[in-house]
Amino acid sequence: MLNLINGSQTIGNGRGFWVAFLVVLAMALAYPMFADSYDVGNFSYFLIWIFMALGLSLIWGYGGMLSFGQTFFFGIAGYSYGVLAIIMGGGTATLLALVLSVLMATLAAAVLGYFMIWGRIGGVFFGIVTLAATLSLAFFLGQTAGPEWQIRGARLNGFNGMKGMDPLTVGNIYIEGTLLYYVMVALILVVYLGLRMLVNSSIGNVIVAMREDPLRAEMLGYDVRKYQLLTFAVGSGLAGLSGALYTSWGQFITPSSIGLPAAAMPIVWVAFSGRSDLTATLVGSFLLLFGFQTITIYSQQAALVLMGALLLATVMVMPQGFVFGISQLVSAQWRRQARPNKPRVSDREARSQMSGSDNVAH
């Protein structure tokens, strides 16, 4: 099964790629030794969102379903983690809260996905219904500020944001700082390699087939709806993982992480990076998050204007994604240079060569 890490649905299958991958991994693991704790915590913050981006890449890039619901499931899992962590009293129970909240997000995705996919809602309408659900959830959570909005003592707090939950804890040790960083890197490694295996397997081939031509896939005997539901559930579950980790990282979650403009961000990251490939999404999202944070320090509005402009530029100039497109150009150039140069033969020499071997009088 491990050989599925390389396959036809992901770019980067050769030795060169994996050597570079190991180098980057080594640098990531060594990073806390060179950076101060603030930067390490900051990097963990970037890594939180990668799961959501990878999930959307699976749903949209591989599955062909444009879903605006990533922040919807982000919010469900985030708030579930908060409520469960508070109810269960914190401590090691937070690990169970993490697992349960991701499961709840996946379950919600299965239910919403069932209604949409079995209702044959596709294309744009899929996006619109998921967007409507996301904005409605944000609106609903925004007006839960009163004291009557609480679940067994865990107040939802509306736009003030829910707080008071423990971060991920094992026994007496809070998982934060450098420890959280290593946990995040490990999780990303597991999820990334796992997704590569999923996508390159026979299930992944069906998923891509239904993206290319759903009718043809059905004619070949696959129940497209089941595969679409699976893709949607897995991708949204990953968004839920982002949500639960986010709540644990900051011990805080608000409806503004669910509504606009937060709901637009995964779309921008994945569209800009190249949604049809996991590695492109991983690299591109990380770069965009880094760039976004650098600009937000000066002006959040300017950063968001830039995000909008990047989305517009991507759709108009390079619809397959800038990171993906550029990597294709670079690898094509690489291959062209690797081929040995053939000596150029003039036309007359070529003709005499040909006629000489033919023994035909002319």
Next chain:
Amino acid sequence: MFAELFSLFYQFADVFSFLILASAGLAIVFGMMGVINMAHGEFIMCGAYVTVGLVNLGLPLPLAQISAAIVAGLIGVIVERLVVRKFYRRPLDSLLATWGLSLIATQGTLLVVGSSIRGIGTPEGSFAVGAYTFSTYRLILFACALAVLLGLYILFMRTRFGVIARATMQNAGMAQALGARTGRIYAVSFGIGTGLAGLCGALFAPTMTLIPTMGATFIVESFVTVVVGGANVLLGTAPAAMFLALVRMTLNAGYGQIIGQIGMLFAVIVIIRILPEGFSSILIRRGR
């Protein structure tokens, strides 16, 4: 008794006019060009901001509202020429491109104008029926919604432009072969769509606080109305608005605003499950 019935009618009229005014423009753009305009909310915001700006400069309200609608329409024509033109019949790409535009517009307005501007009060005061008082302006909005529907009917069914526009909607290639200038029709239709969005914003400006993100309040409702209604404006959007207004009004009256909103969303999901093409599909089929 009469007062209760009138109150129910008033609430229905309130939601109905909101849905019609918010979604008419979107339905025209989608029905004509297969383009989903995610920046629809921003054109509504543009209409509202221009209205308030003009009123603060001294113009009377109705004149300011009409001017705002025209301004929104003109900006729409420019946007169509620069951006949307490349995305006909590509709803997914147009959705993304216009969403980028929407993000630029909201955050740009935040940067330039700030997070809120001084609004204008609701005009015309109130009137009483039985034990309840109602705002007169909301009934004016209801009348405007009906006027918009009537105007669209006359435009699309009784004018030469309407005939050519409907022909372009049905079969653009054929219409072009028969001499219709489809590029111009598309530009004008997009302009009408965004002009209606601007009108919606202009009409609702005296009733709400003006913030650059106010478009978000409208897009959910307008999108679900268009989705439930289907692509045809008159046969789809109007019945969809009536149905959704009924659902919303009943839930609001029984359980409050939030349940009303969520219930409407539920109804949309159920309707799409039963009628994937929206209301216009059964009504068109019946009409044949």
